[in-house]
Amino acid sequence: xxxASVRSSTLLGVQGKGVDVEIHVGMGLPGFTIxxxxxxxxxxxxxxxxxxxxSCDLPWPNRRITVNLATAVHERKGGAxxxxxxxxxxxxxxxxxPHEVAERYAFIAELGLDGTLRxxxxxxxxxxxxxxxxxxxxxxxEREAQIAARNKVVCAQTLAHLVQCLLxxxxxxxxxxxTMIDVxxxxxxxxxxxxxxxxxxxxxxxxxxxxxxxxxxxxGAGKSMLAQRISGILPALTDAEAVATTIVHSAAQIGxxxxxxxxxxxxxxxxxxxxxxxxxxxxxITMRPGEISLATNGVLFLDELGEFAPTVLDALRQPLEDGVxxxxxxxxxxxxPAKFLLLAATNPCPCGEGMPGVCVCDDSAKxxxxxxxxxxxxxxxxxxxxxxxxxVDELLADTPAESSAAVALRVSQVREMGMLRSGCLNSDLSxxxxxxxxxxxxxxxxxxxxxxxxxxxxGRGYHRIRRVARTIADLQSARDHNIDxxxxxxxxxxVATALALRVGVHPQLSGDRx
Amino acid sequence: MNNESLLAAALSAVPRLxxxxxxxxxxxxxxxxxMEMLGREAPNIxxxxxxxxxxxxxxxxVTYVGALDYPALLRDDVARPSVLFYRGDLDVLQQRRVGIVxxxxxxxxxxxxxxxxxxxxxxxxxxxxxxxxxxxxxxxHKGVLLALDRDNKTVSARDSHCGQxxxxxxxxxxxxxxxxxxxxxxxxxxxxxxxxxxxxxxRPEAFRFPLRNRIxxxxxxxxxxxxxxxxxxxxxxxxxxxxxxxxxxAVPGSPRSLSSAGTNLLLQQxxxxxxxxxxxxxxxxxDNRRNHPQVFDSRRTPSVQDQTLLSHMQGEAVTLDxxxxxTSTDLVQTALALGRLEAEGWVVNNAGWWEVLGRxx
Numbered sequence: 028x029x030x031a032s033v034r035s036s037t038l039l040g041v042q043g044k045g046v047d048v049e050i051h052v053g054m055g056l057p058g059f060t061i062x063x064x065x066x067x068x069x070x071x072x073x074x075x076x077x078x079x080x081x082s083c084d085l086p087w088p089n090r091r092i093t094v095n096l097a098t099a100v101h102e103r104k105g106g107a108x109x110x111x112x113x114x115x116x117x118x119x120x121x122x123x124x125p126h127e128v129a130e131r132y133a134f135i136a137e138l139g140l141d142g143t144l145r146x147x148x149x150x151x152x153x154x155x156x157x158x159x160x161x162x163x164x165x166x167x168x169e170r171e172a173q174i175a176a177r178n179k180v181v182c183a184q185t186l187a188h189l190v191q192c193l194l195x196x197x198x199x200x201x202x203x204x205x206t207m208i209d210v211x212x213x214x215x216x217x218x219x220x221x222x223x224x225x226x227x228x229x230x231x232x233x234x235x236x237x238x239x240x241x242x243x244x245x246x247g248a249g250k251s252m253l254a255q256r257i258s259g260i261l262p263a264l265t266d267a268e269a270v271a272t273t274i275v276h277s278a279a280q281i282g283x284x285x286x287x288x289x290x291x292x293x294x295x296x297x298x299x300x301x302x303x304x305x306x307x308x309x310x311x312i313t314m315r316p317g318e319i320s321l322a323t324n325g326v327l328f329l330d331e332l333g334e335f336a337p338t339v340l341d342a343l344r345q346p347l348e349d350g351v352x353x354x355x356x357x358x359x360x361x362x363x364p365a366k367f368l369l370l371a372a373t374n375p376c377p378c379g380e381g382m383p384g385v386c387v388c389d390d391s392a393k394x395x396x397x398x399x400x401x402x403x404x405x406x407x408x409x410x411x412x413x414x415x416x417x418x419v420d421e422l423l424a425d426t427p428a429e430s431s432a433a434v435a436l437r438v439s440q441v442r443e444m445g446m447l448r449s450g451c452l453n454s455d456l457s458x459x460x461x462x463x464x465x466x467x468x469x470x471x472x473x474x475x476x477x478x479x480x481x482x483x484x485x486g487r488g489y490h491r492i493r494r495v496a497r498t499i500a501d502l503q504s505a506r507d508h509n510i511d512x513x514x515x516x517x518x519x520x521x522v523a524t525a526l527a528l529r530v531g532v533h534p535q536l537s538g539d540r541x
Numbered sequence: 542m543n544n545e546s547l548l549a550a551a552l553s554a555v556p557r558l559x560x561x562x563x564x565x566x567x568x569x570x571x572x573x574x575x576m577e578m579l580g581r582e583a584p585n586i587x588x589x590x591x592x593x594x595x596x597x598x599x600x601x602x603v604t605y606v607g608a609l610d611y612p613a614l615l616r617d618d619v620a621r622p623s624v625l626f627y628r629g630d631l632d633v634l635q636q637r638r639v640g641i642v643x644x645x646x647x648x649x650x651x652x653x654x655x656x657x658x659x660x661x662x663x664x665x666x667x668x669x670x671x672x673x674x675x676x677x678x679x680x681x682h683k684g685v686l687l688a689l690d691r692d693n694k695t696v697s698a699r700d701s702h703c704g705q706x707x708x709x710x711x712x713x714x715x716x717x718x719x720x721x722x723x724x725x726x727x728x729x730x731x732x733x734x735x736x737x738x739x740x741x742x743x744r745p746e747a748f749r750f751p752l753r754n755r756i757x758x759x760x761x762x763x764x765x766x767x768x769x770x771x772x773x774x775x776x777x778x779x780x781x782x783x784x785x786x787x788x789x790x791a792v793p794g795s796p797r798s799l800s801s802a803g804t805n806l807l808l809q810q811x812x813x814x815x816x817x818x819x820x821x822x823x824x825x826x827x828d829n830r831r832n833h834p835q836v837f838d839s840r841r842t843p844s845v846q847d848q849t850l851l852s853h854m855q856g857e858a859v860t861l862d863x864x865x866x867x868t869s870t871d872l873v874q875t876a877l878a879l880g881r882l883e884a885e886g887w888v889v890n891n892a893g894w895w896e897v898l899g900r901x902x
Contacts, residue, residue, distance in 0.1 A: 222862065222866060223862055224862055224865040224866065224872065225860070225861040225862045225865060225872060226862060228872050243892070243893050244860075244893075375892055375893065376892075381892060381893065381894070382857075382858050382860075382894055383647075383648035383649060383650070383798075383800070383858040383891050383892075383894050383896060384648045384794070384795065384797070384798030384799060384800045384801065384857055384858055385798065385799050385800075386646060387646055387770070387799070388646055389644075389645035389646045389675050389676060390645070390646070390675050390676060391675060391719060391721065392646075393892070411893070412861070412893070413860040413861065413862075413892070413893025413894060414860065414862065415859075415860040415862055415863055417862075418863070418866060421866065474880060477884060499873075503873075519877065519880075520873045520874070520876070520877050521873070523873070523876040523877045523879070523880040524872055524873050524876040524877075526876070526880060527861055527872075527875070527876035527879055527880070528861075528876075530861075530890050530892070530893045531890060531892065531893075532892055532893070533892060
C-alpha cells in the first residue's frame with residue numbers, strides 16, 4: 028500500500044493541535060506536493076526531508092508524492108515540526124518501517140540536512156496535544172517535553188538512529204540527568220532601597236494582593252529600582268501556574284530554566300518601542316504569544332509608560348479585566364492567558380520634576396503629557412504612588428532597610444490567607460464577594476462615600492479601593508502575627524491608606540473652600 | 542460707534558503702519574485727518590466696512606487717544622496705546638483696582654492664594670486686573686467670578702458692590718487664547734472690562750505679551766505677584782509697574798520653591814509682603830474693618846495632632862514618602878490624618894504631591 032498516516036502536531040497561539048500527516052506515493056511524474064494549508068516553513072520541509080533521507084542513506088521514492096496535513100478544522104498549519112513525521116511516513120510507504128510504527132508513535136521535530144533531529148518552538152503545548160502515542164522529540168527538547176506529556180517521551184539523535192530505534196535495533200537516547208536545583212533567587216534585594224517608605228509599602232501591597240501599581244516620579248527617584256525588586260517578594264508559582272507559564276514560554280521559544288519548568292514568576296519588561304503585536308501577540312500564522320502572555324502569573328513592567336504608543340497601552344485594557352487575550356484573525360482565532368500584575372513607571376510631566384514649585388510645565392503642557400494615558404487605563408491601576416528622590420540622609424543611612432525575605436514572608440502569608448478565605452487573591456474579589464469578605468466599618472464606608480460624592484472615585488475605583496484596603500488589612504494582621512482573624516472588618520485606616528496610595532495623576536487645579 | 546473711532550480702528554489694522562507712527566499721528570490730529578495724510582496707504586472703504594462688521598460681530602467698542610471716552614488713567618501714560626479695543630464697560634476703571642499676576646506653572650497653593658485673594662478683594666469692592674493667562678491669572682479671575690456669583694444670590698445686581706474683573710489681553714478680542722479660558726473671557730466681557738491693543742483677528746504672537754503687560758501695569762493701583770519664577774512675564778509687568786510708580790506687593794513663598802523665586806526676590810528688594818486681603822486693602826488706603834466683617838475661614842480648626850502634620854507640610858509640596866520621613870509616624874496614621882485634612886480643605890493632593898492651602902491658625 029502506498030499510503031501512510033503519521034501523527035504530529037502544530038501550534039496555534041499557545042495550544043498544540045494534533046495533525047495527521049497523510050502520505051501518498053503513486054504513479055505519475057516524480058514530484059512532491061504538500062496540501063492542507065501549510066505555511067512557508069512547512070512547504071520547505073520537502074527539501075529538508077529529501078536531504079536528510081539521502082544523508083542517512085535512506086531511499087527517496089522517485090515517484091509522485093503527496094502529503095496532506097489533516098486536522099478537524101481547516102486552518103493554516105505552521106512550523107517545521109512536521110519534518111520527521113513526513114520522513115517516517117515516506118519510510119513506511121517504502122516498507123522500510125512497519126505500519127505499526129505510525130500507530131504507536133508521534134513525531135515532533137525538525138530535520139537538519141544531515142539528518143539530525145532539531146528542536147522546535149512550543150514543544151510543551153505540542154506534546155500536550157498528543158494523548159495516545161509515544162512522542163519522539165529531539166534530544167534538546169526532552170526536558171520541556173516531559174512537562175505536559177500525557178505519555179512516554181523518547182528522543183533520538185538522527186533520522187538513521189531513529190529508524191534503528193523504531194526497528195528495535197538500537198536503544199533510545201537516555202534521558203540526561205535532570206537538574207532539580209532551580210535558578211538562584213534574584214540577587215537584587217529590597218534592603219538596597221533607601222527611604223521610599225510609601226513606595227515600598229505600595230510594592231508590598233501590590234505583591235500581596237496582585238494589585239496593579241503605577242509609580243509616578245522624577246528621573247532618578249528609584250522607580251525602576253523598586254519595580255525590579257518585586258520579583259524577590261513574589262512567592263514561587265504553584266504547579267498549575269508553573270505549567271501554564273511554561274507552556275506560554277515554550278510556545279514563544281523563550282529560554283526555559285535548567286529544570287525545564289518556570290518556577291519563579293516571570294518578570295517581563297518590554298521596551299517602550301514595543302509594537303502592538305509584540306505586546307498582545309499574533310503576527311505569524313502560528314500566533315506567537317505577546318509580552319502580556321509571557322508575563323502570565325508574573326509581572327509586566329512598563330517603564331516610561333508615557334513613551335508607549337497609545338494603541339499599545341489601550342490594548343492592555345481588555346486583558347487586564349479578563350485575564351486572557353482573545354485574538355481573532357481572518358483565518359484563525361486564539362485565546363491566550365494574560366493574567367499578569369501590571370507595574371508601570373512614568374514621569375509626571377514633560378520636565379520630569381512634577382513637584383509643584385519646582386516643575387516648570389504649565390497646566391496645558393501637563394495635560395497634554397497626561398493625555399498619553401487614557402483615563403480607563405489609569406483607572407485600572409489600583410495603586411498610584413508619587414515617588415520622590417530620597418533624602419541625602421536616607422541615601423547615606425547605615426541601617427539597611429527590611430530585606431526581601433522578610434517582605435516575601437508576609438506576602439505569601441497574605442496570599443495564603445486570601446486563598447483560604449475566598450479561594451482567590453484579593454484583586455480577584457468580585458463585588459459581591461467584597462461585601463462578604465471585606466465588610467466595611469461605618470467610618471470606612473463614610474470615608475468612601477465622601478470620595479464618591481466628590482467624584483474622586485469611579486465605580487471601578489471604588490471596588491479597587493476596597494480590594495486594596497482588604498490587602499492592607501491582611502498585611503497588618505500578618506505584621507501583627509494575628510493571622511486567625513481573617514474575616515475581620517476593613518476599617519477607616521485601611522481605606523484611608525488605600526486612598527492615600529491611589530493619588531490622582533492629573534494636576535489638582537483648585538483647593539475649593541469657596 | 543462714531544465715525545472717528547471706526548477710522549482709528551481701521552488705521553490700527555493697517556499692516557504697514559507701525560504703532561509708533563500711528564501713535565505720533567493720532568497724538569496731534571484726528572483719525573480722519575490721519576487718513577488724509579496717509580493717502581494711498583490709508584485703508585479703503587472696504588477695509589473700513591470690514592472693520593465695522595468685525596466690531597459689530599464681536600460686540601467690541603473702540604476708543605483712541607483723542608476721544609472723549611479714552612480712559613484718563615492711560616492718557617498721561619508714558620507708553621499709552623493710541624487705539625484701544627474693549628468689550629464691557631469703561632466705567633469699571635473708576636473702581637479701586639488691584640492687579641493679580643503670576644506664573645503659568647503655579648502650585649495648587651498659589652492658585653488657591655490667587656483665587657482667595659481675588660475673592661476677598663472683590664467682596665470689598667476692589668476691581669481685579671489680570672491678563673487671562675493660564676495659571677495664576679486665570680485663578681484670580683475665577684475668584685472674582687465666585688464673589689460676583691455669591692453676591693448675585695443675596696442682593697440684586699444693581700446693588701452689587703463687588704469689585705469687577707478687568708482683563709488686558711495680547712491677542713485680538715475675538716481670538717480667545719488660551720482656549721481653556723474661553724468661559725472666563727466671556728465672563729470678564731459681560732461683567733467687567735476686557736481690553737486689547739491689538740485689532741480683531743490678531744494672533745497671540747509672543748512679542749505682544751510684554752506690550753500687553755505695560756497696559757496691565759498702567760491700569761493697576763497696586764500690583765500683587767502671587768507666584769513667579771525669577772524671570773518671566775510677571776516680572777516684566779512688575780518692571781512696567783515700577784516705571785510708573787505703582788505699588789508692587791508679593792506673596793512670600795518657600796525659598797526652595799522655584800515658582801516663588803521671583804516673588805521672594807521682590808520681597809528682598811523691599812516690596813511689601815501680602816499674606817491676605819487686609820494687607821492689600823491697607824496699601825489701597827481702605828479701612829475694611831469699619832464696614833465689613835473680618836475675612837472668615839469656614840474650615841474647622843484641625844486637631845493638635847493634625848496641626849503637627851500640617852506644620853511638617855508648610856512651605857513646599859511633599860510626597861507621602863517625604864511626609865513619612867519627616868514625621869516618623871506610620872503610614873496608616875498619616876493616611877488617616879491626610880484624609881481628615883483633605884476633607885476639611887486644609888490640604889490638597891496635586892498629582893501625587895500634597896500641598897497646604899492657606900495658613901493654619
